Amino acid sequence: MTHRQRRSGTGRSVLTFVAAFGTLAGAALVGAAPAGAAPAWTRLATGVHYEQFDISAAAGVAHAHVIRVNLNEPGVRVELLYPGAVAARATVSRLAGAQGALAGVNGDFFNISETQHPGVEATGASVGPAIAQGRALKAAVPRGQRFGPALPPGTGTKDVFGVGTDRRARLDDLALDGSVRTPEGQLPLRGLNQYALPVGSVGAFTSDWGSASRVRATCGTDGDRAAPCSTDTHEVTVRGGKVVATADTPGRGAIAAGTTVLVGREAGAQYLRKLSVGSAVTVQHRLVAASAGTPYRFALGGYPVLDEGRPLPGLDDTTSAVRTAVGIADSGRRLYLLALDGSPDYRGGLTIAEVADTMRTLGSVDAFSLDGGGSTTMAARSSGSGAVTALNHPSGGAERPVPNGIGVFATG
Known part of the structure; x- marks a missing residue:
């Protein structure tokens, strides 16, 4: 990462782990935890684990879904999810299913509308660079x-x-x-x-x-x-x-x-x-x-929020929303994929400053914000049917088609 001015984190977010497995879309995947018990990481594959928890935030309680990826595992890798063209979109579940991914989250911000230019087609293409x-x-x-x-x-x-x-x-x-x-x-x-x-x-x-x-x-x-x-x-x-x-x-x-x-x-x-x-x-x-x-074998756009353990200066600490982010730990060998739940009970979400603090609390040294709001989706392949479905509730009521995402692949 290029050098930037840094400041100390403010510690705004406090992770409150709760037993919430039975109430969300991921319940079928992870099962239920005893009342009052702290959730543990659930193994999706060797080197890939999932958990969910509540976060006490400025806008109320937010609910987080996290996938931890160990890139040291020989059979584990991450790749760009995309529909085969830059100017095209599909849901995370569809992209992950088509490419054979175990799990995935949505990626970069994109050209979603063209209200300012009547008669001009919105392309659906992403903002930043992309490598596949x-x-x-x-x-x-x-x-x-x-x-x-x-x-x-x-x-x-x-x-x-x-x-x-x-x-x-x-x-x-x-x-x-x-x-x-x-x-x-x-x-x-x-x-x-x-x-x-x-x-x-x-x-x-x-x-x-x-x-x-x-x-x-x-x-x-x-x-x-x-x-x-x-x-x-x-x-x-x-x-x-x-x-x-x-x-x-x-x-x-x-x-x-x-x-x-x-x-x-x-x-x-x-x-x-x-x-x-x-x-x-x-x-x-x-x-x-x-x-x-x-x-690079794989890259996609967004913007950094955490650099060498410190939130970037000037992060917004007033606007709360449903968010997606990715964190890096262990000298690039471990990843944390974060997607907030968009159900009405949790739609207040986090500010970007709270996202940075949350990623740091998880163990990330560097972290990167991806598209949020109605785009925020985390999906995984069921061990039963093999179908890929959303683990969180997208805030729009259904998955939004997106131009790209981060796919997690595992052979173990």
Whole structure:
């Protein structure tokens, strides 16, 4: 993780362990505890355990569901859950079931609506970078284009939680390093499968994007998500190192493997207009980590809340909500996945400052906030039927489709 200013925690959250197994969606999985007994970790697989407990918080009692993951176990790993395309969504249960995961939680914040841009399709794509099985799927949108609560000072849309090829988890920043080279010269590539491109830039869309419209990428500005869509746009389709098609308006539809669609706005559009069918184009891109650690096998966006055991400065301590988070312990060898319950009895939730304190109390040294509210979901595979179902009550009454999540896989 990049260096940030740090402050001591305030100790706002007090974990109150109660016997609540028989009252929630996870009861069938974990069974019931005797009255007054403290719940114990329930084994889902070798190296993967689950428990639930109450938290006394500013907005009342919140109920937490936690999965502890031991990455030291040879058969245990975490991977990106996603529906096979960046601009697509599915429920955590469906994603985990389709990919054969034992359990999972929802992931990054995403482009959920477009009320400010009538007629423009919300893509469902996530805010931050994403890596699946070592392949870079997408880069981060500009800070002003993100969906979700205000970011803590010193954080941004490039922040990620990830696991390296060394099977160790860490927090980091992932920045796009790319270029577009043509007979007219070379310019930086400023986007990769993003729902929003920086003003005046060119971005690339590949087969990983999906079939959603690319118009949204030219709407808003770097500092204002609601700003009008650009009226100066252009796109070119590149295959085999040559331009094979051009258009003044970003299109939609699946992009074939081996094909790249370049979308430009303002100065970027003017650059692309110099190209014609047959022009030679070379597009290169990669995600570069701020740390010098091993390459990532898996990563997704959100924002840090705990750094080396200390809550980040400026964490919100007034707005309570249902939350999802992931914590790192034991030098990246152990994870804690947290999802709050969204049932009416517990919907008050936690502030972000309380999330940081809770993750630290669990044993996390670093922690990362993921999308919350109606997106918060923890799901696991039943040992009986083998079906994957939600352990918590999603606050919307049913699981919300999301663009990605953290999947827990175990062979033991």
